[in-house]
Amino acid sequence: MADTSPTPTVLLPEADIARIVADLADRIAPVIDDDTVATVLLTGGLWFAADLTRALSRVGRNIRFDALWLSSYGDDKTSRGQINVYAPFQRPIAGRRVLILDDVFDTGLSLAEAVRIAKEGGASEVLTCVFARKPWPKPRAPEPDFVGWEAPNRFLVGYGLDHAGSLRGLPDICAMD
Numbered sequence: 001m002a003d004t005s006p007t008p009t010v011l012l013p014e015a016d017i018a019r020i021v022a023d024l025a026d027r028i029a030p031v032i033d034d035d036t037v038a039t040v041l042l043t044g045g046l047w048f049a050a051d052l053t054r055a056l057s058r059v060g061r062n063i064r065f066d067a068l069w070l071s072s073y074g075d076d077k078t079s080r081g082q083i084n085v086y087a088p089f090q091r092p093i094a095g096r097r098v099l100i101l102d103d104v105f106d107t108g109l110s111l112a113e114a115v116r117i118a119k120e121g122g123a124s125e126v127l128t129c130v131f132a133r134k135p136w137p138k139p140r141a142p143e144p145d146f147v148g149w150e151a152p153n154r155f156l157v158g159y160g161l162d163h164a165g166s167l168r169g170l171p172d173i174c175a176m177d
């Protein structure tokens with residue numbers, strides 16, 4: 001079948017991504033402890049969460065790890081406006097600080113739902129960190145506590161970001177629009 005998709009254009013090369021992740025680890029390490037539960041939002045957040053937790057370890061912070069599996073885009077380029085929850089936390093988080101990690105903050109609906117689930121589970125504090133934040137015309141709540149990169153308002157692929165399930169493994173972040 002002929003592929004009519006546009007060619008991805010590199011916006012943020014992997015070397016810049018690595019520098020941004022190391023800088024995030026330096027900023028986050030002082031405000032968490034080793035009992036903090038890093039919580040990746042599957043699927044797209046996997047690549048960033050793997051890098052950030054290892055960057056935290058390099059600065060002496062070895063935190064717990066869990067996952068929430070949420071989806072709102074499916075194969076579309078725009079949010080369906082509703083979040084499907086495919087899998088909850090694996091372990092209890094009651095009384096623990098939770099650090100939610102995701103690849104991109106766009107409408108903000110996914111992060112808001114993750115924060116709601118963590119609070120409902122009894123987390124003592126919920127911090128949020130996204131690698132990329134896209135601009136949005138209206139206020140989003142909550143805004144992430146930590147942001148790596150202010151992205152342009154373009155459709156992004158790579159570093160976990162997908163186009164209908166593909167291109168997540170590109171090491172650079174690219175625009176595909």
Ligand SMILES: O=P(O)(O)OC[C@H]1O[C@H](OP(=O)(O)OP(=O)(O)O)[C@H](O)[C@@H]1O
Pocket residue numbers: 041042043044045070071072073074079102103104105106107108109110111162
């Ligand atoms: O701020 P929002 O508008 O909610 O968009 C951000 C979310 O969208 C993507 O997830 P998606 O629902 O596509 O699932 P995926 O993680 O499987 O890619 C991305 O990984 C974020 O979790």
